Amino acid sequence: MVVTDAQSLIALIKEFDPSNRDQFESLKKVLEQHPNFHWVRAHYLKAVQALDPESFDKNLSHTAIATFDRELLYEFVETQTQPLKQTESKPSTKDESVVVPEENQKTVKEEIKLQPKEEEQEVNSLQSEPETMRFSEWAGYLKARKAPEKQLKLNDKFELIDSFLSKQAKIIPDKSATNKEDLSEKSWTASDELMTETLAKVFVKQKKYNNALEAYQILGLKYPEKNSFFADQIKEIKRLKKLKQ
Known part of the structure; x- marks a missing residue:
């Protein structure tokens, strides 16, 4: 399928088949012209998974870095990959299932599993953020830092105010002062x-x-x-x- 306009692109996405070589090439051409097209890049990643497993790991890292919502990308990849298992069904004239290579299945499991990282690993991830960072690291970082970050900043401000109020010097009048001269007079x-x-x-x-x-x-x-x-x-x-x- 050749993508010439928005309608043909929508039709391709509706009929998307990760194992379809023509769709794979069409998505690739669209990305060459529009490399930041997240919607297309996510589907292209699925096609790479099925047709070019050797470059899947690299494309997964690039997609994770470029995406605006890594949690959404994770859900898309997870729901698309989990049902795709090799079966021993009888061969038919038209194979509609998508077979994930055994080597790629291992990569997907390693890439997509959301595991909570240790605090030290999170700090290192935040400091370096290499191009080849695993998708699971991005997702783990996002999950760990997204919600608490604003709350931590707010708590720090409250603690600073409380500390200032508790340590603020109070002026105590000197009761021993005996000078009662009427300066006004x-x-x-x-x-x-x-x-x-x-x-x-x-x-x-x-x-x-x-x-x-x-x-x-x-x-x-x-x-x-x-x-x-x-x-x-x-x-x-x-x-x-x-x-x-």
């Missing part, structure tokens, strides 16, 4: 002094000497430790006041 006093002195300087610039004198006199009474400084300012203001007159 001290701050207010300093601010009040600054404002009054600034105001006095403004009065001087505005030539409001009486107001400036009054401001410095108040400062002198409130802060006697700075009396000498305020006294000098008062003398200077009086001098300026005389010049103005």
